[in-house]
Structure formats: C-alpha cells, structure tokens
Amino acid sequence: MSGKTPGVNMTTLSALSEPNRMNIVELLRDGPLTVGEIADQLGLRQPQTSKHLKVLSDNGIVEVQAEANRRIYKLRAEPFQAMDSWIQSFRRVMQERFDNLDDYLKELQDKEKS
Amino acid sequence: MSGKTPGVNMTTLSALSEPNRMNIVELLRDGPLTVGEIADQLGLRQPQTSKHLKVLSDNGIVEVQAEANRRIYKLRAEPFQAMDSWIQSFRRVMQERFDNLDDYLKELQDKEKS
DNA sequence: GAGGAATATTCCTGTCAAAGAATATTTAAA
C-alpha cells in the first residue's frame, strides 16, 4: 500500500549511486582497509573519504573497527543480502510478466467499452 | 583502472534511488501500464510522471510502446540481470572475505616494521 | 477541422548533497 519497498531501502541505493562510494565498496571487496589506504588507492582527499565512509556507515553498508590511530572499514553483508533477495524477487516475475504486452492490450480494449 | 564498475553502471542505481521512480518500477512489476495509470496509482501529477519515466527510459530500465494516444511503459530485463550478476559476484566474496579482520591486522603489523 | 484526451516539454525556483579548505580530535612517538 505504502511506498515501502521490501528488502531494499532506497537509502542503500542512494548511498551506492554516488560514484566515489561505489568505488569504495568495490575496493572493500578485497578486504578491510583504513581510511588512508582507501583515499590513496582512489585518489581522494582524506576529508571527502571520511565523509563518504560516514554515509556508507550510516546506511549500514560498512562498519568500522578502531585500531589505535586508524579506523579499519569493511563491508557488511546484510545490505547486499537484502539487495540480492530484492533482485531475486524480480527475476521470478521477469520472464512471465515483462513481455506479455498482448494481455495488456486486450485489457485496454476492454476498458474502452465502458 | 578507471572508475568503471563492471556490470552495473551507476546510472541505474542513481535512477532507482529516487523514491518515486522506485515506486514506478515496483508498480510495473505487475505488468505494463500507461502514464496516466501510473500517475493515478501513485498519486503523482502527469508531468512529473512523464519526467520520471523519461529518466527510467534514458537509463534503459523501462521501454515504451506507443499505442495511439497513450504510451505503454514496461520494465526491461537487462538492467535487472546486470544488477543480479553484480550482486552475485559479491555473494561469492562475502563469507570468505568480509569477516577475516585478523589477516588484515597482521598485515598492518607487518607494514609497521618498514 | 474543432475540441478534447493523453503525454511530453519548457521554464522557474528551492533544496540538497558533494567538493574544497580549514580546523578539531585522538593517538603514537620522540
């Protein structure tokens, strides 16, 4: 009824839709990294890197572990599992529903008569 | 080397990160609809609906079929398949890599000595 | 061919988010 999307909240997508954040996520695939390392490898400045990481963290995409001076960031599994099941739910509907325009056109014609 | 993300282009995510557009996509799961129907069911004004549909269309998420006066919009399978395989590629790495902070901490300590 | 649906487009405005620059905070090291 409402605008709720089961499984995936939009904030996850919106967080990932920023190119630099997507790059950070791709980078973290290979394992946890510190802020400095992320900034280095992506050619970002430290403050923006921290800001992007904050967004990712606020959205549960990433989690931190403090280790002395540094903060180690790594991916969290949950949002990806959520996206996975969301996509899965699409896959089921795809082949059946996407392409049968014919049915719809008939429906349209029926409505015409009212 | 560049900022390219294999499989999913960021524009797909960015298009879906807008709540109304996500709602449109969710609505189109059940089959093709005209602009007017989409606007009605989501309580949107026609112009904004057309604009959102244009964005979805430009990003290949949706395709149009002109039927006389109306335009019938339906989902395209491709971007969802792309998202699916992107997510799949994550799933593989998840259990192995996400949680082994230990390895990384050792690496950090090793670097300390240089 | 005039009028009316259905849809697209344009212009304007306000909002929000990202980058830049500077600074604060925490912790290690000397």
Add this chain to the structure above:
DNA sequence: TTTAAATATTCTTTGACAGGAATATTCCTC
C-alpha cells in the same frame, strides 16, 4: 610534553535535480 600522523568535523560555495505551473504536441472523435 611537544610533535606528528590518522581521522573526523565544520563552514562555505556550487551544481544537480525534483517539483510546480504553464504550454506544446499528438491523436482520436465528432
């Protein structure tokens, strides 16, 4: 206990984008 490294935070400016309102376009019907 001063200094330096790693990270976070604040403030400001700028650009993109969504909504509102009005208008243009296409096509059907009479």
